[in-house]
Amino acid sequence: MIATVALFHSRRHFLAGLAALGAGALLPDRKLSGQGANARRIDVHQHFVSPNFLATLTAKNAVAPVAGFANWKDFSPARTVENLDRIGVATAMLSITAPGVSFGDVQEARRLARDMNEYATAKMVSDYKGRFGLFAVLPLPDVQGSLQEIEYAFDTLKADGVGLLTSYGNTWLGAPSFNPVFEELNRRKAVVYTHPIDAPCCQNLMPGVAPQMLEYPTDTSRAIVNLVVGGAATRYPDIRFIFSHAGGTMTGIAGRFLGAAASAASLGRPAEPNSRLYHLRRFYYDTAGSANPVNMQALKMIVPVSQIVFGTDTPFFDGAATVQGLQDCGFSTEELRGIDRENALRLLPKYNA
Numbered sequence: 001m002i003a004t005v006a007l008f009h010s011r012r013h014f015l016a017g018l019a020a021l022g023a024g025a026l027l028p029d030r031k032l033s034g035q036g037a038n039a040r041r042i043d044v045h046q047h048f049v050s051p052n053f054l055a056t057l058t059a060k061n062a063v064a065p066v067a068g069f070a071n072w073k074d075f076s077p078a079r080t081v082e083n084l085d086r087i088g089v090a091t092a093m094l095s096i097t098a099p100g101v102s103f104g105d106v107q108e109a110r111r112l113a114r115d116m117n118e119y120a121t122a123k124m125v126s127d128y129k130g131r132f133g134l135f136a137v138l139p140l141p142d143v144q145g146s147l148q149e150i151e152y153a154f155d156t157l158k159a160d161g162v163g164l165l166t167s168y169g170n171t172w173l174g175a176p177s178f179n180p181v182f183e184e185l186n187r188r189k190a191v192v193y194t195h196p197i198d199a200p201c202c203q204n205l206m207p208g209v210a211p212q213m214l215e216y217p218t219d220t221s222r223a224i225v226n227l228v229v230g231g232a233a234t235r236y237p238d239i240r241f242i243f244s245h246a247g248g249t250m251t252g253i254a255g256r257f258l259g260a261a262a263s264a265a266s267l268g269r270p271a272e273p274n275s276r277l278y279h280l281r282r283f284y285y286d287t288a289g290s291a292n293p294v295n296m297q298a299l300k301m302i303v304p305v306s307q308i309v310f311g312t313d314t315p316f317f318d319g320a321a322t323v324q325g326l327q328d329c330g331f332s333t334e335e336l337r338g339i340d341r342e343n344a345l346r347l348l349p350k351y352n353a
Helices: 011-024 051-061 077-087 106-125 143-155 176-187 215-229 254-262 276-282 293-302 319-326 333-347
Strands: 041-047 089-095 132-137 161-165 191-195 240-243 284-286
Touching: 041 077, 041 191, 041 284, 041 333, 051 106, 077 089, 077 106, 077 319, 089 106, 089 161, 089 191, 106 132, 106 143, 132 143, 143 176, 215 240, 215 276, 254 276, 276 293, 319 333
Parallel strands: 041 089, 089 132, 132 161, 161 191, 191 240, 240 284
Antiparallel strands: none
């Protein structure tokens, strides 16, 4: 099959891309330093905490471990900007990560979502002009509270989109219960960034295996499948979805999910409208945790490079590894330029300045 898919992803193209990237690694815009004109990347996958939310996580961590809690120890907007400069990021889009803000108390979730959004706007987006954007936090699975927060985030705070988890409890994005939220996001033609979590169904399945290794990428695939198979992707065509970590395990299950559409002949032609392949190709995918030839070349066989956007998963990973890793994935200089910045600008044109 690989030999046939070479219609448009040939071994020659792959090796040529590697050679081009190897030579390009010495050019100024490939350096990790981001000072001045080199700070061009747009990172769609950066996380943050407000002091109030950190206090909440601290209290909950004292009762049961909160995944990644130690990474928040030295968080500050100023330190984040220093890191952006170090790896050549012009603008970072802020979003929520697991465990989210919903812990069973609806009013608490609403307060935490509002606090996070106001903190990001006042202390990061406003204080560091042009360096941060906001994918607003919503208190899902609370639908009414989420509708209220969408209105406030977009109309008052001027958020760039919303950040959602792939699932809430054992309910995945695309579930009918979330329809009012997605109807409003579709009306607003919103950018919807998603981040995985380990759903209650699948926690602590394997001793010694962190959920970030297996459950996070799998939960991303569950959300994608639920959105497509359940029809939400077709009902809400104006939502621009971004999925973390190169779409999780989607490339690994492509044959089972796409069926005959995963054949070389099918991949070499336009997808049928509203087909499974069509939706996979209209979604966007970030590079966090996936900046290696295996993930990137597999993703590139299913979706055009125009749908791949730069993401680091800071502060949980050092973005320098993502920058370096992408240079070794076989992308051409033009493709890498799109991933670093230009693809995200189609979603976030106001950062073109």
